[in-house]
Amino acid sequence: MADEALFLLLHNEMVSGVYKSAEQGEVENGRCITKLENMGFRVGQGLIERFTKDTARFKDELDIMKFICKDFWTTVFKKQIDNLRTNHQGIYVLQDNKFRLLTQMSAGKQYLEHASKYLAFTCGLIRGGLSNLGIKSIVTAEVSSMPACKFQGTMQKGVTDTPNKMFQWILCHRNGRLRRLTKPNIILKT
Amino acid sequence: MAVCIAVIAKENYPLYIRSTPTENELKFHYMVHTSLDVVDEKISAMGKALVDQRELYLGLLYPTEDYKVYGYVTNSKVKFVMVVDSSNTALRDNEIRSMFRKLHNSYTDVMCNPFYNPGDRIQSSPGGPYSRVRIQSRWALLPVSDPVQVGPTSCVRSSPAGPLITW
16 A cells, blocks of 8 residues: 555654754754654644544543544545553553554564654654643654554643643642643653 | 624634624624623533433524524534524524534544644635535635745735724
8 A cells, every 4th residue: 555655754754853963963852752743733733633523422531532542544545443541540552563654673682772763753643632622641652563553642631721832841739739740751761 | 694703713713704894894793702701601512411312403592682503512522603694584593504514524624724724713605616514705714724824934924814803
């Protein structure tokens, strides 16, 4: 299917393009992943608007997550999410056993350290989609063995909206304290 | 044919509002603002209803002596409100629905426009080639993915889309 390969190849070029511009000093080193994630965010917003144009209204958060796992994932990656788990308190884990963007890379532990670059865009995609549907969240990804990967979404309740879009801070309510995260959103666990 | 249409963001501020220039526009702005309460009521009522009536089109929100107000909410909580002249009895429900569909399609195109920042005012030029929904005064409506209309990024935020937009 030619259209599948198109997105895959474009995505790979995008990642290497961002990193190349970082080497040349245009982007501060370490901000590449944030940049990719923000790209994914904007794309996710637009995509969700298009995909939900004809669907019925969503009942609740779980309905939205199921939509993301089934219809959204199928339209973007031509397959569904293999496993969705939740603790019913705002944390959802989406597991994809054969993530399309990583299948071409390796089938085990090789290149594991580079996987985070290729997951940033997708994390942003999920976050953008959820944000357009009215859910503020933080999405992280982890890979233990390629090409399987897990996306973890933490929904936030009652976080104030920072009016200034220029700031890259994310206020996270953890253990009752407000923490400012300046690290990129991707956590890589080996 | 609508007398006034408005696109309202999920935080309840207007993204785009256009009415026929011959009338007192403030009156329409006020009507659209008051209809937001009715929209919220309908959405919350729908959430509790067991009936699988999960349509995006809300129908007639409330009638006044001269006008009727219709509403539509997208899945991304963006509301479209349309004010129609009461004397226009030929207008059917289906036509209103199709007008809202066209509005929704145009809005989706705006979202996908790379020069548009979600949350900003929507710019549109009257009588543009991309007008789809008809308004009584032949004003054009929605801006679609024409980068020329949106203008260079520095201008998008500064120029207002029309009279008295802020509430």
